[in-house]
Amino acid sequence: MARDLDVVSPRGRVVRGALSVWAILIYAFLFAPIILLVVFSFNANRYGTFPITGWTGKWYSQVFHDYQIRDALTTTLQVALEVTLVSTIVGTAAAFPLVRSRLPFRSGIRIVMVLPIMIPGLLIGISLLVLLTSVFHWTLSPTTAVIGQSVYTTPFVMLLVAARLQGFDVSLERAASDLGANTVQRLRYVVLPLIAPAILAGALFAFTLSLDEFIITLFLIGSHNTLPIYIYTQVKFGITPEVNALASLLLAASLFLLALAVVLPGSIRRVARRVPRRAAASA
Amino acid sequence: MRPPGSVGAATTADAPLPSRRASGRWSSRLGQYAGFGPALVLFGLFFLVPLGLIVCYSFWQVIDYNVVHDWTIGNYRYFFSVPTYVSTLWATVWVAVLATALTLLIAFPFAYWLARYVPKRLQKILLVLVILPFWTSYLLRVYSWLTILGPRGAVNRFLEWTGATSKPVSFFLYDRPAVVLVLVYLYFPFAALTLYASLERFDWNQFRAAMDLGATPARAMWKILLPQVRPGMTTAVIFVFIPILGEYLTPQLVGGARGVMIGNLIVNFFQGAQYTRGAAAALLIAALIVLLLVIFRRSLEVEDVYGA
Secondary structure (H helix, E strand, C coil): CHHHHHHHCHHHHHHHHHHHHHHHHHHHHHHHHHHHHHHHHCECCCCCCCCCCCECCHHHHHHHHCHHHHHHHHHHHHHHHHHHHHHHHHHHHHHHHHHHCCCCCHHHHHHHHHHHHHCCHHHHHHHHHHHHHHHCCCCCCHHHHHHHHHHHHHHHHHHHHHHHHHCCCHHHHHHHHHCCCCHHHHHHHHHHHHHHHHHHHHHHHHHHHHHHCCHHHHHHCCCCCCHHHHHHHHHCCCCCHHHHHHHHHHHHHHHHHHHHHHHHHHHHHHHHHHHHHHHHHHC | CCCCCHHHHHHHHHCHHHHHHHHHHHHHHHHHHHCHHHHHHHHHHHHHHHHHHHHHHHHCEEECCEEECCCCCHHHHHHHHCHHHHHHHHHHHHHHHHHHHHHHHHHHHHHHHHHHHCCHHHHHHHHHHHHHHHHCCHHHHHHHHHCCCCCCCHHHHHHHHHCCCCCCCCCCCCCHHHHHHHHHHHHHHHHHHHHHHHHHCCCHHHHHHHHHCCCCHHHHHHHHHHHHHHHHHHHHHHHHHHHHHCCCHHHHHHHCHHHCCHHHHHHHHHHCCCHHHHHHHHHHHHHHHHHHHHHCHHHCCHHHHHCC
């Protein structure tokens, strides 16, 4: 009804029209830089920006043949895999007590858990740098970067899994325990299958975040390069079409992973829903 | 499956159940707390300890390139004795305030439009489109503006092409306005998402009721809508304002010498091996952030913001 009224009154129509134009402008604002970046990566001229002098894929082939980029890619993937492993395990484990136990100082613990997301990465990077080099006397390596990134990515996994646990019907577990399942069995056959989609989504998010992480890595990676660090060192000398191409590839990779993070858990859920039904039918 | 009759099962099952449940609760409670173990190591050893160390460093001194554990507030005094540092601190707060205000101002009409005028099915898709850039690389989103702004950027090329200018104007790259523009761009999704989340819960019939009772649209908005979406606005402010305080990359890439923020100052200190002074500067920002978080802890609905 309210909606109809808005449409009928001329004034409502004007407001609605103006807001629609505003929204279109917003989408243009959000996507223009990214789209231009991709357009420039196919542009033939050497400056990495307008004018467009023709289309070429040669910047991409340069990216694929650059050994520095290949090294950086290897390091990036290695770090991202390790970060994913660490943050998925730690985050999932921590989500349980966060949701289920009666914690004292709940809001305090919440703040500490959320702090790594809220606090600037700069502070995480610098404070870890001081600890690891001045106190522990470690040499900086991809491993130290993994530690730093995990501090930042783990809360995301934890929040995702915790959200799923919150909507979890505890009576299912009670039923399993009434039927004689011990803690391990309950976890293995009841809890984990139900929260698996959230864990998977968390892992994919952790991977994507690690892939793109810049500031913590900058302080902790030492003499190695990840792709964002490599891009940063190149950007200091100005924009080049090769960096545009590399950036476009990285964007595509992030978007692909995000799509996976959204689509995969849903399809797993669908499969998982079918399995218990089959089990119930056979019982 | 149970061999005994149901009556017997009920009586025998009742007796052992409390003890089993009690022991189960005990062990599972222990098991539940054990889940914090790895997180305790990760966040304790590699997050809280280093932050504590930074706190200590900010009160220690460097003498002959060695950190001496003498407690002093000299680092803070030093920071506030250099006018450039103080003005950078104020500029940082000012940029954060301005960027936050602009982000909200831009995001509110958008979220309003999305929540009120767009069919429910489309809302989800349009919202995902807003969040999409946010989940891509932060570095790349800043970088993408370098191809637009700047002497060789798209804006200048466009102006030249249309004949508006004959030679490239340094179209506000390497100054504060560029920093604010890019920050608004970076943090818009946060604001749009939180504002939408609170506007979506709003019952528009209330709005209509107010108008039926004679309120003008503006008055209805002020009296009915705004009070109800205020929590969402607070969340948006926190999630935009706080991260901006610690910005490093944006001022570094598009701000140049005139767009310096406190983050750049901190990094410069550490790169110059002035650890204790850098720690003091870092702690000023960290203290401000923690203070804001404690004040607004009720509004910390991170799940809302990150769509978890």
